Amino acid sequence: MSTTILGISAFYHDSAAAIIRDGEIIAAAQEERFSRKKHDPRFPHHAINYCLEEAFIESSELDAVVFYDNPLFTWDRVLKNCMMAGPRSFDQFKKASRSVLGIKMWVKDYIIRSIGSLGKLDKLLFTEHHMSHAASAFYPSPFQKAAIITLDGVGEWATTTIGLGTDNRIELFQEINYPHSLGLLYSAFTYYCGFKVNSGEYKLMGLAPYGEPIYYDAIRENLIDIKEDGSYNLNTEYFGYLDSSVMTNDKFNNLFGGSPRKPESYITRREMDMAASIQKTLEEVILRMALHTKKETGADNLVMAGGVALNCVANGKVLKKGIFDDFWIQPAASDAGGAVGAALLVSHAYFDIPRKINPNGRDTQRGSYLGPAYKPSEVVAFLGRKGYPYERIANPQQLAEKIAQVIADGKIVGYFAGRMEFGPRALGARSILGDPRRRETQSVMNLKIKFRESFRPFAPSVLAEDVSEFFEMESESPYMLLVAPVRKERCLPMNLRKFQEGDDNMSAVITQSRSDIPAVTHVDYSARVQTVHPSDKPDYYHVIKKFKDLTGYGIIVNTSFNVRGEPIVCSPQDAYRCFMRTEMDLLVLEDCLLWKEEQPAFEDTEDWRKTYELD
Amino acid sequence: MNSTRDDDTLLEVTRFFFEELMPLAKKLQDEGKAFFSVKPNPNAQTYYKKREKTIMHPESFEVVGCDSFDSFEEALIDMWTSQGYSELTKLAPTLLKLAKSLYFVEEQSEDISPFIYVMF
Numbered sequence: 252m253s254t255t256i257l258g259i260s261a262f263y264h265d266s267a268a269a270i271i272r273d274g275e276i277i278a279a280a281q282e283e284r285f286s287r288k289k290h291d292p293r294f295p296h297h298a299i300n301y302c303l304e305e306a307f308i309e310s311s312e313l314d315a316v317v318f319y320d321n322p323l324f325t326w327d328r329v330l331k332n333c334m335m336a337g338p339r340s341f342d343q344f345k346k347a348s349r350s351v352l353g354i355k356m357w358v359k360d361y362i363i364r365s366i367g368s369l370g371k372l373d374k375l376l377f378t379e380h381h382m383s384h385a386a387s388a389f390y391p392s393p394f395q396k397a398a399i400i401t402l403d404g405v406g407e408w409a410t411t412t413i414g415l416g417t418d419n420r421i422e423l424f425q426e427i428n429y430p431h432s433l434g435l436l437y438s439a440f441t442y443y444c445g446f447k448v449n450s451g452e453y454k455l456m457g458l459a460p461y462g463e464p465i466y467y468d469a470i471r472e473n474l475i476d477i478k479e480d481g482s483y484n485l486n487t488e489y490f491g492y493l494d495s496s497v498m499t500n501d502k503f504n505n506l507f508g509g510s511p512r513k514p515e516s517y518i519t520r521r522e523m524d525m526a527a528s529i530q531k532t533l534e535e536v537i538l539r540m541a542l543h544t545k546k547e548t549g550a551d552n553l554v555m556a557g558g559v560a561l562n563c564v565a566n567g568k569v570l571k572k573g574i575f576d577d578f579w580i581q582p583a584a585s586d587a588g589g590a591v592g593a594a595l596l597v598s599h600a601y602f603d604i605p606r607k608i609n610p611n612g613r614d615t616q617r618g619s620y621l622g623p624a625y626k627p628s629e630v631v632a633f634l635g636r637k638g639y640p641y642e643r644i645a646n647p648q649q650l651a652e653k654i655a656q657v658i659a660d661g662k663i664v665g666y667f668a669g670r671m672e673f674g675p676r677a678l679g680a681r682s683i684l685g686d687p688r689r690r691e692t693q694s695v696m697n698l699k700i701k702f703r704e705s706f707r708p709f710a711p712s713v714l715a716e717d718v719s720e721f722f723e724m725e726s727e728s729p730y731m732l733l734v735a736p737v738r739k740e741r742c743l744p745m746n747l748r749k750f751q752e753g754d755d756n757m758s759a760v761i762t763q764s765r766s767d768i769p770a771v772t773h774v775d776y777s778a779r780v781q782t783v784h785p786s787d788k789p790d791y792y793h794v795i796k797k798f799k800d801l802t803g804y805g806i807i808v809n810t811s812f813n814v815r816g817e818p819i820v821c822s823p824q825d826a827y828r829c830f831m832r833t834e835m836d837l838l839v840l841e842d843c844l845l846w847k848e849e850q851p852a853f854e855d856t857e858d859w860r861k862t863y864e865l866d
Numbered sequence: 867m868n869s870t871r872d873d874d875t876l877l878e879v880t881r882f883f884f885e886e887l888m889p890l891a892k893k894l895q896d897e898g899k900a901f902f903s904v905k906p907n908p909n910a911q912t913y914y915k916k917r918e919k920t921i922m923h924p925e926s927f928e929v930v931g932c933d934s935f936d937s938f939e940e941a942l943i944d945m946w947t948s949q950g951y952s953e954l955t956k957l958a959p960t961l962l963k964l965a966k967s968l969y970f971v972e973e974q975s976e977d978i979s980p981f982i983y984v985m986f
């Protein structure tokens with residue numbers, strides 16, 4: 252008899268569902284991929300249905316259904332927060348009572364309405380928010396024992412927890428609570444710099460290398476007190492989140508010399524320096540916390556989850572310091588991953604299912620390829636129905652060779668193959684690929700394909716065995732969660748004189764070649780690396796391998812298959828639409844190749860720039 | 867949701883907030899009671915708090931109060947009593963009424979989600 256658990260995270264942002272059988276992850280997906288609404292927080296009907304289908308199970312046959320968070324404790328926080336903040340928090344109370352008291356509290360009813368059953372247990376289970384994060388980080392990791400750190404904006408009351416995982420037991424013994432939150436601090440800076448809270452944090456991190464941390468002292472003296480052990484408290488006088496729906500307030504603005512940057516306006520030196528300053532602060536907290544956690548647990552390895560764990564620059568520094576021998580981060584580190592964590596926790600802590608560690612020393616996240624796949628026959632049927640011209644290459648070696656050749660010729664390829672990724676990064680299943688050696692790749696991909704800010708660098712996918720040829724790193728980074736320096740001998744000097752003299756125009760920096768792989772080298776000569784292992788994704792591995800045969804470089808550019816503000820594509824239809832709306836040259840749908848110039852004129856029924864709200 | 871019902875609910879929410887919640891908050895504040903610190907304490911050795919519950923036992927997966935309106939009021943009372951905040955328990959009956967008025971069925975087609983704010 253097997254035990255199958257459905258995990259759900261919803262009503263915060265980025266809803267998701269996951270299904271676990273006997274402790275093994277069968278499927279996981281975010282609702283946004285199906286609903287086509289970025290970070291969709293609504294009840295994940297589609298994601299749940301997909302998970303049930305993938306597991307060949309009816310809802311009534313599920314052993315249990317679990318929600319990733321405790322709505323009662325969340326409500327406790329909302330109420331007490333408003334009591335502390337006073338009458339000015341009325342607006343917040345209005346919104347929160349609708350969300351929590353009107354919806355989240357009754358998630359059980361949503362589940363019954365959606366799938367008709369709570370499974371054999373006939374009652375909904377709940378986990379603690381940070382327990383879900385911890386479980387999502389520890390159980391799929393390759394470690395029998397590991398220290399655990401979770402860091403996010405807030406979940407119920409906690410914002411930070413520290414603990415230990417051993418076999419199938421997870422223990423969290425220390426925490427920091429709301430309103431003291433490293434995640435909310437970073438989000439306040441994200442907001443102040445004109446990016447969207449909950450999605451723009453990544454941009455802020457990308458902006459940091461352009462700036463100098465000149466506000467670091469102001470942050471340390473006024474906003475945050477960091478103890479030797481990495482624990483911290485904020486001075487909430489500077490933040491708006493206690494009593495309003497914006498992150499910062501006048502006191503914060505005055506400290507940093509003016510109002511927040513207007514979204515989409517010109518990025519100035521101030522934002523670059525703010526980004527650098529908060530990044531330095533964040534790294535300091537995380538490094539001290541890692542040392543403290545090592546001391547408390549004595550564990551050799553570390554696992555992490557929670558939105559802050561997506562800060563791959565900080566992660567790279569923790570790894571480099573050698574505090575732990577090795578670490579593993581849940582790729583769906585923010586709340587979507589809570590669906591996986593909650594279901595794993597129920598498997599191991601409720602049903603007492605023994606934990607299976609991967610005997611080959613790798614993790615059990617399965618490359619995070621946990622979403623839907625479309626068979627070549629389904630793709631062919633779709634293309635036939637639509638009358639879109641294509642060429643089919645059924646031989647995988649020939650297919651990989653052809654794609655590699657196109658990339659080497661400087662063309663941009665939309666690559667759709669196998670099961671969709673779970674988590675915010677595209678890892679070669681729903682990716683746009685390009686040649687990292689060409690200087691123009693970054694600007695072409697940014698402006699003609701992604702329609703996004705050109706300062707943002709792209710990430711490389713590199714053959715796992717070749718990673719140290721390009722980067723100063725030995726370890727694997729299959730989920731693009733580590734940043735590493737490009738090897739010195741590959742770097743080229745940059746002329747930064749004008750920029751350093753105060754010209755804010757970043758394009759003077761961006762357009763310079765920084766190495767022999769310029770499209771993936773950030774201005775600080777770093778890169779956000781994905782290592783590709785043949786056992787995780789053979790098709791993708793072979794494309795890169797063939798590219799190496801042709802060029803001598805076992806590395807390509809990989810960016811997510813979407814335009815700005817759009818969720819990553821899920822189905823062949825989504826992929827085709829995105830392909831036709833952008834200046835990609837070739838679309839690979841499983842073993843079918845579609846050339847842009849051969850496609851019939853595309854009649855767009857909607858103005859996608861309006862459909863997809865800017866992220 | 868029809869607009870008359872929306873208006874009535876907003877009235878209830880407003881009344882609760884200003885006539886029950888805020889007066890109680892003021893009273894607690896005057897008594898010098900705070901639910902959390904709002905500023906750093908330079909004299910503190912550490913800001914880490916020791917957690918009381920360190921692992922999830924099978925029974926801790928069951929949250930009373932979220933299963934039906936019937937158990938909601940009592941769950942709030944139990945929670946606050948066990949935390950030592952018995953002053954809050956008198957809010958529970960109105961919160962149950964509010965929950966009933968705010969109870970919302972999300973439509974898949976609805977474009978605007980109520981989850982517009984980062985914290986909830």
Ligand SMILES: [Fe+2]
Pocket residue numbers: 380384403404405406557558585586
């Ligand atoms: Fe979280």
